[in-house]
Amino acid sequence: MAATTRTVTDLTSTTKDGVGASPRRPDGTLKVTGEFAYSSDMWMEDMLWGATLRSPHPHAEILGIDITEALKVPGVHAVLTHEDVPGAKRYGLEHQDQPVLAIDKVRYKGEAVAVVAADHPETARRAMERIRVDYRVLEPVSDSRRAALDPDCPLVHEPGVLEEHPEYNQRGNRLRYQPVRTGAFSGVAGSAEREREVLERLRAEADVVVASEYEVGMQDQAFLGPESGMAVPAGDGGVDLYVATQWLHVDQRQIAPALGLPQEKVRLTLAGVGGAFGAREDLSMQIHACLLALRTGKPVKFVYNREESFYGHVHRHPAKMRYEHGARSDGTLLYATAEIIVDGGAYASATPAVVGVASSLGIGPYEVPNVLVDAYGVYTNNPPCGAMRGFGAVQACFAYESQMDRLAEELGMHPVDLRIRNAMSQGSRIITGQEIDMPLPMAEMLRRCRDLPMPPAREELADPADPRTLPGGVAGTTHGEGVVRGVGYGLGLKNLCFSEGFDDYSTARVRLEVVGGEPVVLVHTAAAEVGQGLVTVKGQIARTELGVEKVVIAPSDTQVGSAGSSSASRQSYMTGGAVRTACASVRAEVFALARERGVVPEGLDDTDLSLVGGKLVSATAGALVSLADLLGDSARGGTVVEHTREYHHRPTEMLDPKLGQGSSHTQFGMCVHRAVVDVDVELGLVKVVALDAVQDVGKVMHPQQLEGQIQGGSTQGLGLALMEEVQVRDGEIRNPSFTDYLIPTILDTPPMRIEVLEHPDPHSPYGLRGAGEPPTLSSTPAIVAAVRAATGRPLTHAPVRPEDIVGIEL
């Protein structure tokens, strides 16, 4: 073995681009230059194009489907209906209630009825037009409140609709009802009359009571890359699916039964994902493409267009909410009640879990001794709703933050002071009784946010009449007339990682070897890179843990164990944790190997050792050996060290069905926002001038990407505050396009001052907290509060519409 030179630099060297640095994304340049291959760019010479025939009705019985004429179209290779689904006819994330292809009924407009494969997309469309479906149109169930509370409301799913589960759906249209009762309400739970008595008593005791109804509209994730993928039939009778998704293994778990294949014959590889935000957690074209590929023996590609995409994925649940808060004259909260109804649409998707979040976080991070929450998730004939960034917490946050502002106004308090008065902190218990056993510096965050410098006043701008700085923008609706400035605050508490007993573990395979005289680490997981930057973070962790600069990230596929979903702000925590754990195993083996080979002096235990700069280093004895020398080149029989490890977060509990108690969440995250807006109060148009944030992330893994997450989350919340709503009337989407579903442009997006705090969570890898979701909660109420401050209007609907600001009833 070659002698190692030990120098001072060896001892102090750290590995470049490790945890805490901001290395460049491997896919960044390609994406910016337009060269990145997204899932919709895939191509095979002999591939066919898939197309989906969708229901034109929100609710109808299917009396018959005739595909004869469609099959006659030259170039058509297959037309499939539910009869052609060889295995399980239904699938779903939590309840298997959604037909792969509609069977005897359609329950939402846009539901898939038949699929076609043809040699050209145009041919597939022409064939689709020739499929005859006889419908008997039914009245759609479109009012979520009625679905939740009216026992005479028609059912969207008849009991026993799942043959294999005749007991299915005995709860009418209620997918989940979750009450939470604390304090004086817990003793009288279940008796509406006694609950009312308690409420009356508390009302009498309170110095101030504020009550209001709130609505949050249906938000679209609005990812830029619509649903797409390609299924390739394999020689073994199985299928290889290349798809843009958020969770390969949960797709696999749902696809294989429908195809009647064992899991291992359905292999998935992640294709280039153009954004997700929850919308790719449910299946879209996956089973359809595999069915057609297996039927035709050819690769089949699907690409939805934008309009189809609006029907092809779940949206954020619209919510109807009724809140009441009572407080003492000093601002101390005495009680809070909330009724939260989220519209799950036609199929369950993630609705039960969304109700679990909305109920448990329904009152927010405030100390309230007496709480009554009733949260419902219901079936309707509206488009299905499921996961979207914020996941049930967003809707409740808009309501409880609006309530806090109303209360502050009634009490004549500053909204920040009222929030500080009732702020939770480490050791507090949320309304489910769960202790927040990690730092929660809420009061400090509020103070910091209030103290952030204000943006310049209009008259301080270089050109106060520059239309780009005014509400209405370049369309030139004001030169300053009617423009009033407002300031508002908002904060939100978000659970991070999956909740309620779900073991959403992640798996990582890490291999260390020497290639061409240089140590190289391979990191292989099934985690979906959806734009969030996990691909960078995985490499950083490997560099920090193994002291090796060169890290190769293997494509994500199902050849390695599940990584769980790229959602719930969980991948840095969970897959980050898995990579770190696998690295620790690799490192331990390297240490053992070094001892075996006599490189480690007697008396030094493993805590003295580390891998830094491609070397094994002792804190006391200095650099001991280079990895290149220790392992030897793998091509010439050197040692390859490889470990696959699973990482599990601590277990969580289901909420009990009566009082809603239980430690259901893994981790909590918080962001505090201050919004400054200029409102044209005569035209109802808004320009957000500043949207500043304070967020505690426990540990900054990648400063630049973190900033991107906070900016992006804040902007998605801005969209919900001011413009983003899928408008549904009687089950029909009125604006299924980016012409009429508006998302913020750069001109709508203000400069953001972001302060990041790092109070480590003792339970998580590196002390980190998921960072992607919290800003999406808090920016919406902060902006709406600022618009209220400018206009004096109650503004109980998000998004705020121009009509709401100028006082026209809709």
Added chain:
Amino acid sequence: MEFLSPSTLEEALEAKSAQPDAVPIMGGTDVMVELNFDKRRPPALIDLTRIPELAEFGPEDGHTRLGAGVSYTTVIQHLSGAAPALARASRSVASPQIRNRGTVGGNLGGASPAGESHPPLLATDAVVELASVRGRRRVPAREFYLSLRTTARREDELITAVLLPEPAGPQQFAKIGTRNAMVIAVTSFALALDAERRAVGTGIGSAGPTPLRAEAAEEFLAGEFDWENATPPSEAVVRRFGELVAAAARPIDDQRGSAEYRRHALAVMARRALSWSVTDYRKGVTRCA
């Protein structure tokens, strides 16, 4: 679908005459969307991008001749003096990419009531030039829009140019959108004062089946306005002008906004446009004095 690519106007007109169902395409910002979404499958497209004449613009007999194929970007860069309201409207069109491709001619061809060009063309009394193998003719914008997406253009005609009168007073354009850029009009309004003829022109977008004029408002203001000194009109006159503009609209409730809001917004925009015009007019008066 046939793709015809004539290199002269004559060839294009012959093609259009032979196949009146053929759809002309210039920037493609409307036509391509319709094709991609399978909303339309014309038998042929006539690509007009190779015809030099259509891309030209310049002064001609006391007005500006704007070739039908001139992009919004060019209008913004070169015609802010010759056609201020149209240039402002162009600036509010979609994104830079779309403004680089989209044309006033295309806007007239599609004749969407939401098209940004229409209100300025109405307010300034612009003239549309149409051509066919039978010859050329001119139709005032005020007579061009007949009913929803239907215009005075005959099926064998192509739109070749728009004739923009020399501004003889202030021109304004404002458009409501629920975001601050890249948005289709919820409603829009254009105003032009003509000091020489002592006439007022208006144009309303996205508040009826066609672009509209508020003729009663025009007459009212022409009578009330102090054409000599531009004394600011009374609050009552301003308010009445706004009301008359709003009353001329025939809006509906749709996914972009309610009819009531559109009327309200038109009244506000009309009042503001009038006040900006008074300021501009006074500047003009001061300069002349």
